[in-house]
Amino acid sequence: MLDTLPVGIAPSTVAFVVLGVTLVAFMWGRVRYDLVALCALLASVVLGLVPAADAFAGFGHPAVITVAAVLVLSRGFERAGVVDLIAEQVLKAGERLTLQLTVLVGTVVVLSGVMNNVGALALLLPVALRLAREHDTSSSLLLMPLAFGSLLGGLTTLIGTPPNIIIASFRGNITGENFGLFSFFPVGAAVALAGMGFIVLVGWRLTPRRAGQAANSDMFDTASYLVELKVGEDAGANGLTLQQLREEIDEAVPVLAVVRDDKRRAGYAFYGALETGDILLLEANTDELKQLEDKLGLSVVREPDDTGKDSKPQAHQDARADADKSDGRSRAVDTEGLQLVEAVVRNDSMMIHRSVRQLRLQHQFGLHLVAVARDGTRLKQRLRDIRFQAGDVLLLQGSESEMHESLATLGCLPLANRELTFGKPRKMALSLGVFGLAIIAMLLDWLPAAVALSAAAVVTLLAGVLTLREGYQALDGPVIVLLGAMLPVGKALDSSGGAELIAESMLQAGSQWPAVVTLVGLFVVSMLLSNVVNNAAAAVLMAPIGASLANGLNVSLDPFLMVIAVSASCAFLTPIGHQSNTLVLGPGGYRFGDYWKLGLPLSLIVMAVAIPVILWRWPL
Structure with a gap:
């Protein structure tokens, strides 16, 4: 396997170089983590660390199959109406912040134990924002606790988070017996309860109170930007389509509606040519407005309100404008039903580092970009110049029938x-019943986890809970590729002797210390690693090191693997360590440095609770 290595260079040295470069690339973040993982895999094959015949064996690994099945089942819960059922109950939490936090965090903890934790957060994120709006609560006080709760809940079961699945499979490879579905529960439940108690009673005070977050309706209050322009008889816009109009001024100006003969048509659905007397309802800044007047001869009917307050609240729905004042009539323009929706850019989105033109949002996806908010503030730069980042909050307009599929693809x-309902409650009992049968099959050892959950996912698709297209969309491609590529790389760290060298160094440094101190050190290293790389990658890399430490100390393997499983999911210090943290970055108006203020004490509490419970349940 290692005969392609340069003469005189130890395999472990090459493995360290490959992993070092990989970790730097992960932390740099300019290249998406799945591509980084593929490069690491191919480099390992070329350098002889991984046999060419086994290069892609990771994609068939039970851990990868299990993660894929859980993702499909999670999407099935969403489509079956779980989100509506949850929202109905959670929204009854009342006005007390501690009660809101208890209900939100408690719900996401429970959900994260039975479905993918990112999926659980995705279900509750809109609910939390609505709760914040209805009770005039700063969403920044709710969203970070919600994200951290999803990480805590994932610790409770095998299927709650990818690190648990990876660690269970790693144990099976060494001992011949995987961790079971609820093997993680004693530690996970203790940690989740302690973490939730801290967040609800004390921790929320360590989160920033932001007034300009995306949950605040003022962020996308279009009253400050809404303008109406009339097409005059001599206007250059006469006879142009909306697309031609945009091309004329070389701007991606979002036209929300076209009013003709007192009838309003949404901009995304207007494909005809403009005529004399048409009124365009659009968002435009001063520069764009000047171009529309100078180049196309459009005349202003009503300018944006400089105060940012319209005569009617919620400009999306209730804006009124006077038109055709020459004949003394006042004609109301109703903008209700324009299909506006807010969405956050995931950290695995195809939009990252790309612009509206590169994505061809309008032509390929049927979406108009109306506004972008970043770090809790609406961006004032031209829409065409914005390159999207993970956590950006977008205000989009498009067809209701196509909006969901377009957002999922992007x-x-x-x-x-905003006047949209994604998914309808359907076949909830079937979805939950199939999942329950899979759990029973796992508990009674009738089927391995990968087979039982895959079967449940297939039945979910066959029963129509999800369409086949939705099933494929549920598969988180970057995470699947990351796992499939990094599993052979992690194995190479072990087979090259690298994991043993690291373990020996740690053992020498703590030769006079009790084994429990080594466990604490392993916890800290794994936790720090998970905050700068994907938690699944952290588990893959740390598992062989933990096994070597247990072997070197001549103690049980299980407590070391459990420490890695828990610590790899403790990505509380940064917004980049876990997708849940990234998803709330924009809607909560957080900054990079906000996370550690709550995350650091929470990490210490998790470690203080987890290690004693691990040693009680799995003695050395």
Whole structure:
């Protein structure tokens, strides 16, 4: 396997170089983590660390199959109406912040134990935003606790988070017996309860109170930007389509509606040519407005309100404008029903580092970009110049029938729906029943986890709970590729002797210390790693190191693997360590440095609770 290595260079040295470069690329973030993982895999094959015949064996690994099945089942819960059922109950939480936090965090903890934790957060994120709006609560006080709760809940079961699945499979490879579905529950439940108690009673005070977050309706208050322009008889816009109009001024100006003969048509659905007397309802800044007047001869009917307050609240729905004042009539323009929706850019979205033109949002996806918010503030720059980042909050307009599919393809999560309902409650009992049978099959050892959950996912598709297209969309491609590529790389760290060298160094450094101190050190290293790379990658890399430490100390393997499983999911310090953290970055108006203020004490509490419970349940 290692005969292609340069003479005189130890395999472990090459493995360290490959992993070092990989970790730097993960932290750099300019290249998406799945592509980084593929490069690491191919480099390992070329350098002889991984046999060419086994290069893609990771994609058939039970851990990868299990993660894929859980993702499909999670999407099935969403489509079956789980989100509506949850929203109905959670929204009854009342006005007390501690009660809101208890209900939200408690719900996401429970859901994250039976479905993918990112999927659980995705279900509750719009609910939390609505709760914040209805009770005039700063969403920044709710969203970070919600994200951290999803990470805590994932610790409770095998299927709650990818690190648990990876660690269970790793144990099976060494001992011949995987961790079971509820093997993680004693530690996970203790940690989740302690973490939830801290967040609800004390921790929320460590989160920033932001007034300009996306949950605040003022962020996308179009009253400050809404303008109406009339097409005069001599206007250059006469006879142009909306697309031609945009091309004339070389701007991606969002036309929300066209009013003709007192009838309003949504901009995304207007494909005809403009005529004399048409009124365009659009968002435009001063520069764009000047171009529309100078180049196309459009005349202003009503200018934006400089105060940012319209005569009617919620400009999306209730804006009124006077038109055709020459004949003394006042004609109301109703903008209700324009299909506006807010969505957040996921950290695996195809939109990241790309612009509106590169994505061809309007032509390929049927979406008009109306506005973009970043770090809790609406961006004022031209829409065509914006390159999207993970956590950006977008205000989009499009057809209701196509909106959901377009957002899913782009990698965006809808937040506060505006006259849109994504999915209808259907076949909830069937979806939950199939999942329950899979759990029973796992508990009674009738089927391995990968087979039982895959069977449940297939039945979910066959029963029509999800369409086949939705099933494929549920598969988180970047995570699947990351796991499939990194599993052979992690194995190479072990087979090259690298994991043993690291373990020996840690053992020498703590040769006079009790084994429990080594466990604490392993916890800290794994936790720090999970905050700068994907938690699944952290589990893959740390598992062989933990096994080597247990072997070197001549103690039980299980407590070391459990420490890695828990610590790899403790990505509380940064917004980049876990997708849940990234998803709330924009809607909560957080900054990079906000996370550690709550995350650091929470991490210490998790470690203080987890290690004693692990040693009680799995003695050394």
